Amino acid sequence: QDLEKTHVELGVGGKPLLYYLPLTIAEQKGFFKEEGLDVNINDFAGGSKSLQALVGGSVDVVTGAYEHTIRMQVKGQPIKAVLELGRYPGIVLAVREELKDKVKTVADLKGMKIGVTAPGSSTNNFATYLLHKAGLTDEDVAYIGVGGGATAVAAMLRGEVDATSNLDPTISTLVGGGNAFVLADSRTEAGMKEIFGAETLPAAVLYTRDDFIKENPKTTQALVNALYKALRWLETATPEDVVATVPEEYYQGDPAIYAEAVKNSLPTYSRTGLVTEDGEKAAMELLSFDPEIASAKVDLAATFDPTFIEAAGKN
Amino acid sequence: MNRRTILLLQILVGLGFFVIWHFGTTVPMPNGKPLINPFFFSTPLDVLARTWKDFASGVIWRHLYVTALEMVLAFIIGSVLGIVVGFWFARRALTAAVFDPYVKAANALPRVVLAPIFALWFGLGIWSKVALGVTLVFFVVFFNVYQGVKEVSPTVLANARMLGMNNRQLLRHVYMPSAMSWVFSSLHTSVGFALVGAVVGEYLGSSAGLGYRIAQAEGVFDVTGVFSGMLVLTAFVILVDLMVSAVERRLLVWRPSAPTSTAQG
Amino acid sequence: MNRRTILLLQILVGLGFFVIWHFGTTVPMPNGKPLINPFFFSTPLDVLARTWKDFASGVIWRHLYVTALEMVLAFIIGSVLGIVVGFWFARRALTAAVFDPYVKAANALPRVVLAPIFALWFGLGIWSKVALGVTLVFFVVFFNVYQGVKEVSPTVLANARMLGMNNRQLLRHVYMPSAMSWVFSSLHTSVGFALVGAVVGEYLGSSAGLGYRIAQAEGVFDVTGVFSGMLVLTAFVILVDLMVSAVERRLLVWRPSAPTSTAQG
Amino acid sequence: MPQDKPSTVAGEYPAAERSAVELDAVKVAYGDRDTSYVAVARADLTVRRGEFVAVVGPTGCGKSTLLNIAAGLIRPSAGVCRIDGVPLDGLNGAAGYLFQADALMPWKRAIDNVAIGLEIRGVSRSEARERATGWLARVGLRAFTDRYPHQLSGGQRKRVALAQTLILEPKLLLMDEPFGPLDAQTRQLMGELLLGLWSEDRKAVIFITHDLEEAISLSDRVVIMSAGPGATIIGDYPVELERPRDPAEVRHTAAFARLHREIWDHLKSEVVKAYAQEDSR
Amino acid sequence: MPQDKPSTVAGEYPAAERSAVELDAVKVAYGDRDTSYVAVARADLTVRRGEFVAVVGPTGCGKSTLLNIAAGLIRPSAGVCRIDGVPLDGLNGAAGYLFQADALMPWKRAIDNVAIGLEIRGVSRSEARERATGWLARVGLRAFTDRYPHQLSGGQRKRVALAQTLILEPKLLLMDEPFGPLDAQTRQLMGELLLGLWSEDRKAVIFITHDLEEAISLSDRVVIMSAGPGATIIGDYPVELERPRDPAEVRHTAAFARLHREIWDHLKSEVVKAYAQEDSR
Numbered sequence A: 001q002d003l004e005k006t007h008v009e010l011g012v013g014g015k016p017l018l019y020y021l022p023l024t025i026a027e028q029k030g031f032f033k034e035e036g037l038d039v040n041i042n043d044f045a046g047g048s049k050s051l052q053a054l055v056g057g058s059v060d061v062v063t064g065a066y067e068h069t070i071r072m073q074v075k076g077q078p079i080k081a082v083l084e085l086g087r088y089p090g091i092v093l094a095v096r097e098e099l100k101d102k103v104k105t106v107a108d109l110k111g112m113k114i115g116v117t118a119p120g121s122s123t124n125n126f127a128t129y130l131l132h133k134a135g136l137t138d139e140d141v142a143y144i145g146v147g148g149g150a151t152a153v154a155a156m157l158r159g160e161v162d163a164t165s166n167l168d169p170t171i172s173t174l175v176g177g178g179n180a181f182v183l184a185d186s187r188t189e190a191g192m193k194e195i196f197g198a199e200t201l202p203a204a205v206l207y208t209r210d211d212f213i214k215e216n217p218k219t220t221q222a223l224v225n226a227l228y229k230a231l232r233w234l235e236t237a238t239p240e241d242v243v244a245t246v247p248e249e250y251y252q253g254d255p256a257i258y259a260e261a262v263k264n265s266l267p268t269y270s271r272t273g274l275v276t277e278d279g280e281k282a283a284m285e286l287l288s289f290d291p292e293i294a295s296a297k298v299d300l301a302a303t304f305d306p307t308f309i310e311a312a313g314k315n
Numbered sequence B, C: 001m002n003r004r005t006i007l008l009l010q011i012l013v014g015l016g017f018f019v020i021w022h023f024g025t026t027v028p029m030p031n032g033k034p035l036i037n038p039f040f041f042s043t044p045l046d047v048l049a050r051t052w053k054d055f056a057s058g059v060i061w062r063h064l065y066v067t068a069l070e071m072v073l074a075f076i077i078g079s080v081l082g083i084v085v086g087f088w089f090a091r092r093a094l095t096a097a098v099f100d101p102y103v104k105a106a107n108a109l110p111r112v113v114l115a116p117i118f119a120l121w122f123g124l125g126i127w128s129k130v131a132l133g134v135t136l137v138f139f140v141v142f143f144n145v146y147q148g149v150k151e152v153s154p155t156v157l158a159n160a161r162m163l164g165m166n167n168r169q170l171l172r173h174v175y176m177p178s179a180m181s182w183v184f185s186s187l188h189t190s191v192g193f194a195l196v197g198a199v200v201g202e203y204l205g206s207s208a209g210l211g212y213r214i215a216q217a218e219g220v221f222d223v224t225g226v227f228s229g230m231l232v233l234t235a236f237v238i239l240v241d242l243m244v245s246a247v248e249r250r251l252l253v254w255r256p257s258a259p260t261s262t263a264q265g
Numbered sequence D, E: 001m002p003q004d005k006p007s008t009v010a011g012e013y014p015a016a017e018r019s020a021v022e023l024d025a026v027k028v029a030y031g032d033r034d035t036s037y038v039a040v041a042r043a044d045l046t047v048r049r050g051e052f053v054a055v056v057g058p059t060g061c062g063k064s065t066l067l068n069i070a071a072g073l074i075r076p077s078a079g080v081c082r083i084d085g086v087p088l089d090g091l092n093g094a095a096g097y098l099f100q101a102d103a104l105m106p107w108k109r110a111i112d113n114v115a116i117g118l119e120i121r122g123v124s125r126s127e128a129r130e131r132a133t134g135w136l137a138r139v140g141l142r143a144f145t146d147r148y149p150h151q152l153s154g155g156q157r158k159r160v161a162l163a164q165t166l167i168l169e170p171k172l173l174l175m176d177e178p179f180g181p182l183d184a185q186t187r188q189l190m191g192e193l194l195l196g197l198w199s200e201d202r203k204a205v206i207f208i209t210h211d212l213e214e215a216i217s218l219s220d221r222v223v224i225m226s227a228g229p230g231a232t233i234i235g236d237y238p239v240e241l242e243r244p245r246d247p248a249e250v251r252h253t254a255a256f257a258r259l260h261r262e263i264w265d266h267l268k269s270e271v272v273k274a275y276a277q278e279d280s281r
């Protein structure tokens, strides 16, 4: 097969995060090479920066959050997802261990300080969504941007925030260290049902600009193929398989916590690679507290192009 | 070249900048797209409108206050530390020689990476931002003071010593005034860095401040918000710098002013 | 106070630092926890072991090379620009007066926020990191050169003009040598900032370099990796600074060396 | 600067010939309006081509100020300064100025300080250095060519500055206490050197000194300034001693002694007046 | 520094009494081993308490160097410098030093430059300034108290420095060409001022000058240095003119003229030798 482009610049906002594990698997297992691709992975300080790189043209494709495609449609930037990588957002609302007696439900968070990775980010949206469901409003709590790494852990340890809406491995570190307990967990099927009442909610996806798809359909297909292979591999993989595959740097810090986090995350990866309509709607609902999105008319169908994953599923 | 001409020219330059920005982002080129992508640069009118709105509605004041406070604290603490340690090092050759590589190494540590440690030590309130700003300001001031002291005219120094000054008095009457222009030169850079430190700190984790607002805007790809935040920052730092310049003019009256009229044989 | 004593003391200070770190992170306090939480600070032995391993396995070299290249480029471009623009401003009072507020404003813009714009203009390769470093280095050098030129002795300047020097020659024979110590003072700060710029740039988005490695390690709570990265950075910047100092010593031979022996009446 | 070298001796110029320097009702006030200090109230002084004029006056009267005017380093508050008949605007490119204060470039060795004037005029580096070495030898500093200024004594620095100025052979020499920090013997040697050069191509010289004997023995005219503030030129004594002179010998003539006493008394009364003024304030 | 003021006139000290300054086989070499320049090969000089010693010598011979040694600013390469019989280690706190070069603090007004020495000794600010004003008036600068150094003429700066040093009434005065940039009349006035002060409480004075008349008319002894490199003290002429003297009048005595001629010839031969040396190199 002759690709339009064999060298692809790919952007990601935090490659070692388990959220983007399929990317690392595809890279390490050589799936990109098998498809005849030479992929250079650029790691950014956050999903928004990788998206900006895509719009600016410095990367060709991005593995990032699905909600970006909705946001970009509102902003008039033609961007489409072509493959679902994660089916659960993987965001967890965890509360400081000392508050175990006081906080039983989300409603008990009234008047407390909630750490989010960044104001306006998906972790913030997640918390807002939960609060609204529990009958609270944004004014009932205080959001504090604490980042996704050690800062988030430090903020919890020092008691500067009472709860945190965050991702792995932050959550596993906190919970595994006995410093926090989980209040709402979107890493599991049960949790998803409880929170969204939906089976899936597209989390990480592979997205790119419309013109890239138009100009490089074969390359896009090859990328989807490679990452789909990774999803298939993850379907059957054990945590040990994963640990054996990822670069050593990923678990060098604390192998036990990493393995634990992998175990928690394995169910979150997409099985089909397909963004379902229910999923799209759930994602939309999660964003509905953002005034800019709420007031805009969004064509959800335009956010995902299923042709590539359908083709990939066939062979 | 009087003050009014200069002010006029300054305004012209500023306007020119806005005009280029405006036309660059709004007038489509032959290929149908504007020259400057408004997705990254917004448009000046939007930015001004947003800034106006923020001030009119008053939401910005609280954030401005937080950032200003952090900046001023970082600036003061950083420069005082830089001046004190700079003088101290300059006067103690041994201390200076021994700690020299460590100071330089500390200066080279990326502050962004240190942010979690600052958050750990100083919490998420203003103090972790102040600490970040201090680490930037300190080094600029420190190196300049250190050098400034070394540049003291040897004859003036010898004279002062013969007049009987002890080390403290030398510091007060010779080293400090002589190093003044170095200190002020570094303060101009520092004002900017104090603000950078505060904003970056807020950007990395906080609940208020201009950096927080910029981060928030960035998170939802609201470039107009980002640029409006930067505009406010800019205006603010110019204000503070004007104050530094005013103090400078007062303290450096003893210098020959216009070069042509002072060539005292 | 000869060189060997100083080296010895330096090593002692470094060792002392490691010892405190070591005992702080490994010896449990009465409450059962060590004084310094190794989760945030790792332990020195781990960090050294990791660094050793990285060098032994050779993975670090590529990253070190990328960062070093970015840093050197940022340093050179930033200082050359700073020196050129500094001299230019110092010689053109009107230009300087008009652009003064804009330069100061530019200095105050948080570089972290600018990173996407740099990526847009310069791509994701080394040049966007170099650009980031340049924006830090430039201002430090610029302000110092600007001030340094203004500090030229009026009598020496008048003499040089009477000898018939034109502006270019004044620059070469009077302003530049006279501003040299200012330039070097700022270069010491700049070396650090060049590295900070490179590393922060990598940290914000890249596919290689020490900043990239640090970001990777941070993402998975691998503090040992973070600190190992910083250790390598530190060692590297000290090396570069030594080179700057060597050049400085060569170029500033004309100065009176020890203050006591030069009190030429 | 192509200029026909004057071939006649001083004092024989046709009146119509333009003068080398002409200060015309020059007034100098320092400071801005509210702190104004009138250093020189009115100075009228004409230095003809090839004339050697010495200026004496009480300390702080405004001698250096006048030289700065003639050099174009400061602009008169009123009046004009004409060089070769043309009003001076900006720097006086034809003048060499030996400053009263240390003005050597501290970052250049003695030889480079002397050679630099030639180098910037396009003389090759090796030739410039060679001629500079020659000049350093003439001022008695052959052994000190490679010293930086801070490694020289006060008198040595002055002599380097002298060489630096003379090597360029300027048409007009402005010298502000050039031999101040030199011992009497070296002073005489330098005076002879200067006179020798001057007699070769008759530059115009304005020579400030506090040594009245030196002033008389070297110059064609001695100009006296009154004490400041508001100094003016109050005396103008032509020195009618034959040329060429040996400055050491001429001191012992009767004409010299008479002139010396005359000027000395004039000067003395001026200084006494100044101190009386000071005390009455 | 409690010290019994000497009550006897110069020259009458018992031999056992300790001297104010004693240079004992002092050698000074500048630079490091490979670029070493021996400025002073051997200097032996004893200045008794209350003695006024003038030092003359060709330019660059090492006069300032010797003063720096006595001030403790540089350390001799060999030999010792004793102050009141005690080997000097570090700065000489009892000495006042008037430097050859400009040494005023440029950031202080004239009055503050003069007052600072008192202020750091704990005198109240107002009293210090009052006394400083008095001193500025004595050196003829009453109208210039509020000027910064760069706003003063060369001679005015020197007089501010003079006031700055004298106001502290040091036991030992080191003066390096203090009247160099002053006109002859002011020079005499300052000389009288200095002698007046000296006769009040008989400080020890080492006075460097290039003006031989000044040296003789003011001092008890004139010391001659040979030309460098490797300068030594080659002459020591006691000045046996009665005290108190009027420095202006004493010049006209026969004893003065004899001494002057004697020292002059000695000095002249020295300078000629130096130049011959220079030429043969």
Ligand SMILES: Nc1ncnc2c1ncn2[C@@H]1O[C@H](COP(=O)(O)OP(=O)(O)OP(=O)(O)O)[C@@H](O)[C@H]1O
Binding pocket: B261, B262, B264, B265, D030, D031, D037, D039, D057, D058, D059, D060, D061, D062, D063, D064, D065, D066, D100, D228, E144, E150, E151, E152, E153, E154, E155, E156, E181
């Ligand atoms: N920048 C200035 N501001 C104010 N006054 C000044 C300034 N420069 C010089 N003056 C004053 O102008 C007068 C003349 O100064 P000038 O240097 O010309 O004197 P001078 O005749 O050269 O004296 P000297 O023999 O001491 O060198 C002095 O009274 C001095 O105080």
Ligand SMILES: Nc1ncnc2c1ncn2[C@@H]1O[C@H](COP(=O)(O)OP(=O)(O)OP(=O)(O)O)[C@@H](O)[C@H]1O
Binding pocket: C261, C262, C264, C265, D144, D150, D151, D152, D153, D154, D155, D156, D181, E030, E031, E037, E039, E057, E058, E059, E060, E061, E062, E063, E064, E065, E066, E100, E228
């Ligand atoms: N730092 C130095 N390095 C090398 N040589 C020096 C240094 N300082 C002074 N010298 C030399 O030492 C000699 C004596 O210098 P000094 O300043 O004592 O002379 P001086 O007698 O005061 O002369 P003058 O009458 O010109 O002031 C000179 O030849 C000078 O070149």
Ligand SMILES: [Mg+2]
Binding pocket: B265, D063, D064, D065, D100, D176, E153, E154, E155
């Ligand atoms: Mg003068």
Ligand SMILES: [Mg+2]
Binding pocket: C265, D153, D154, D155, E063, E064, E065, E100, E176
């Ligand atoms: Mg001397």
